[in-house]
Amino acid sequence: MRFEGTSAYVATDDLKVAVNAAIALERPLLVKGEPGTGKSVLAIEVAKALGAPMLEWHVKSTTKAQQGLYEYDAVSRLRDSQLGDERVKDIRNYIKRGKLWDAFVADERPVLLIDEIDKADIEFPNDLLLELDRMEFFVYETGETVKARRRPIVIITSNNEKELPDAFLRRCFFHYIRFPDPDTMNAIVEVHYPGIKQRLVSEALRLFYEIRDVPGIKKKPSTSELLDWLKLLMVEDIGPETLRERDPKKLIPPLHGALLKNEQDVHLFERLAFMGRREGR
Numbered sequence: 001m002r003f004e005g006t007s008a009y010v011a012t013d014d015l016k017v018a019v020n021a022a023i024a025l026e027r028p029l030l031v032k033g034e035p036g037t038g039k040s041v042l043a044i045e046v047a048k049a050l051g052a053p054m055l056e057w058h059v060k061s062t063t064k065a066q067q068g069l070y071e072y073d074a075v076s077r078l079r080d081s082q083l084g085d086e087r088v089k090d091i092r093n094y095i096k097r098g099k100l101w102d103a104f105v106a107d108e109r110p111v112l113l114i115d116e117i118d119k120a121d122i123e124f125p126n127d128l129l130l131e132l133d134r135m136e137f138f139v140y141e142t143g144e145t146v147k148a149r150r151r152p153i154v155i156i157t158s159n160n161e162k163e164l165p166d167a168f169l170r171r172c173f174f175h176y177i178r179f180p181d182p183d184t185m186n187a188i189v190e191v192h193y194p195g196i197k198q199r200l201v202s203e204a205l206r207l208f209y210e211i212r213d214v215p216g217i218k219k220k221p222s223t224s225e226l227l228d229w230l231k232l233l234m235v236e237d238i239g240p241e242t243l244r245e246r247d248p249k250k251l252i253p254p255l256h257g258a259l260l261k262n263e264q265d266v267h268l269f270e271r272l273a274f275m276g277r278r279e280g281r
Helices: 013-025 039-050 074-082 099-104 123-127 129-134 166-170 182-192 198-212 223-235 240-244 263-280
Strands: 029-033 054-058 070-072 095-097 111-115 136-139 144-147 153-158 173-177
Touching: 013 029, 013 039, 013 153, 013 173, 029 039, 039 054, 039 111, 039 153, 054 099, 099 111, 099 136, 099 144, 123 129, 123 166, 129 136, 182 198, 182 223, 198 223, 198 240
Parallel strands: 029 153, 029 173, 054 111, 111 153
Antiparallel strands: 070 095, 136 144
16 A cells, blocks of 8 residues: 555645654654645545545544544433334444554554644643554443454644653654645646646745745745635736736735735735835835
């Protein structure tokens, strides 16, 4: 099983090496990078490329590691027992499988995405160490041990919101997705918008990278935001000539709401435009 990229996902050589190394080592692949650089989509494309089933576990701030294994609904069982429901005789009726359980018992080797693991409590990664290492866990309510039929391909994403424990990192193969350079970004744009006018893309990319390089910008626009912006430029029929204008009064790019996502950055560009007008007098 080797990942060579897909027609819908532009994977750099080092990313393909990382994916294939994690598959060969049977280790989770920990992927970090700026938001919007395609970390979560990577798992979906790996599953497509390998023809493997896809399982997604999206982590929230309230998510507990146990939920990935299973959850026992004692409240429902108590209520059913009071109502005389026959289901209470089998405790398995009140055990809900988690995504790890589903991955362990899948008929085919699946791809399991554990998305944004850094959103959860700091103990969350540590609580998964044993299960990810041994690929098994014990169900106390039924007394059974669930073992993986085959090791799933585990892809874990992180936005670096908090540090992950060293013990967890030791068990992973790590890859940082660098922000795409202009050539790679051009290829990504072509995948999403085949046949798009290259003059428009050229001017849009130039302006996009200039915005990212502005000193003091709080949130740099991401790949997904660039794609949204390009779509709007095409819908509104805004040509490359408009993007090329150097009028200081129009320093903020057209439809900038797709790129600038907080008031501090908008005010920053407004101040730069004001300074540009003063210098132009």
